[in-house]
Structure formats: C-alpha cells, structure tokens
Amino acid sequence: MNFLVLQHLDIEPPALIGDLLREAGHHLHTAHIDAGDTLPANTDHLHGIIIMGGPQSANDTHLSYIRDELLWLEKRIGEGVPMLGICLGSQLMAKAAGGSIMPSPVRELGWSPIRPTNAASSDPLFSALPAAGLTVFQWHGETFTLPDHATLLATCPDVPAQAFSLGAAQYGLQFHIEVDASIIENWIALGDSECAHLGSSGLNTLRQHTTTHLPDMRSFCRSLVNAWQHACADIHK
Numbered sequence: 326m327n328f329l330v331l332q333h334l335d336i337e338p339p340a341l342i343g344d345l346l347r348e349a350g351h352h353l354h355t356a357h358i359d360a361g362d363t364l365p366a367n368t369d370h371l372h373g374i375i376i377m378g379g380p381q382s383a384n385d386t387h388l389s390y391i392r393d394e395l396l397w398l399e400k401r402i403g404e405g406v407p408m409l410g411i412c413l414g415s416q417l418m419a420k421a422a423g424g425s426i427m428p429s430p431v432r433e434l435g436w437s438p439i440r441p442t443n444a445a446s447s448d449p450l451f452s453a454l455p456a457a458g459l460t461v462f463q464w465h466g467e468t469f470t471l472p473d474h475a476t477l478l479a480t481c482p483d484v485p486a487q488a489f490s491l492g493a494a495q496y497g498l499q500f501h502i503e504v505d506a507s508i509i510e511n512w513i514a515l516g517d518s519e520c521a522h523l524g525s526s527g528l529n530t531l532r533q534h535t536t537t538h539l540p541d542m543r544s545f546c547r548s549l550v551n552a553w554q555h556a557c558a559d560i561h562k
Contacts, residue, residue: 453552
C-alpha cells in the first residue's frame, strides 16, 4: 500500500509509525509541508495519510501552507481517505472537520496518563488501550474541541481530547506514540520554551519516566499501527 506522510518539521518524522509500515512492505512518500512541498490534487493512489506534529498551530491560517493543508484535509476527510494524525496532525484534522483550537488548560510536556473511553472497547485500534490506562508522551500547548461527528476514544482529566475517530480509519492522537528516546532528547535540546517551562527538576523526571514508560507506549504503537494498516486495506478492497 501507499502512504503519504505530511511532515511539518524535520525533527518530527513518523519514526516508529513509518518503520512499522515499511517493515510490513508498504511504501511511504513524505511531503515536507513547511518547506513548500505541494499536496496531491488526486489521492486515488493513496491508501492512507499520516499527519505529523510540528511547532505550528492549526490556527496559523496566515501561513499559506497551513491554510492550504486545512482545506486539503477537509476534502480528504469528506472523501473517506484513511488518516492518522499525531499532535498537530490531530489538531489539523479536528479543525478541518469543524472543531476549534485553543490553548490547552495544561501545557502537557512529558509523560502523562490517558485512559480509554467507553467507545474505545469496540474500536479496532483503541480496544488495545489498557482499561487501566497508558502513560504516553506529550509535547503540546494547545488542544481542540471535538467535531460534531467525532468519537472520543481516549481522555484524561486535565486535557479531555486525547484521541478521536472521524470516519472509518480516520484517527487523531494528541500524544506522540511514534517517538524513541533519541527523538525526545532532540526535542529537549531544541525546545528552549519547553525546557524553561519544565525546569531542571521537570526534565529529570521526564527522563526517568522515559525509561519507565517508553516500552509500553511503543508496544501500543505497534498494535495501533498494525490495526490501522488492516483497516486501510479493508477500505481499499
């Protein structure tokens, strides 16, 4: 199958998501949105779209590439194209589908627990989310309201909108299931604002939590990507 990755910053690649799809024999093409790569007018050849994170806001409609991407995603959502949005990617999906973007009540930086909603138990991807919850990696300062036709699949008390679905095989995740320890360290090295917010104690805690929680999150990522690729295949039968 053929997948298109929409990347908004060179240090936010699909990482484990891309690795798993390639290992399964699929083909990935990356459009570097922030560098001026154009989006295809016709997506009949695509089996799915992966929308990655970045420092931009889905409200940055003064940026032509964000404005164009939102319009493009709105059309793809309406066409039922499978997609998987991560962090900014989930916010772009939410806004393109009619949701709103606003500052998060809590700036989520580091590891925090999410739990499944009741709807997750019957979902092809999120039924694998442990009933007791999962601690995931977060790196964001904005959140979103759910579009009217979206289904909330994962939540937490401080920032309720954590994962949702739109149409079949269309999912948005506020958190980063794709990262490894080296990516996290790179974001820390380049994240002056984030590091200032966390402070040295917060950074120490983050690194300790990476050792503790990264293996379980990556295991969930493997399960989710495997289920998503099968859902994409089912749609294109």
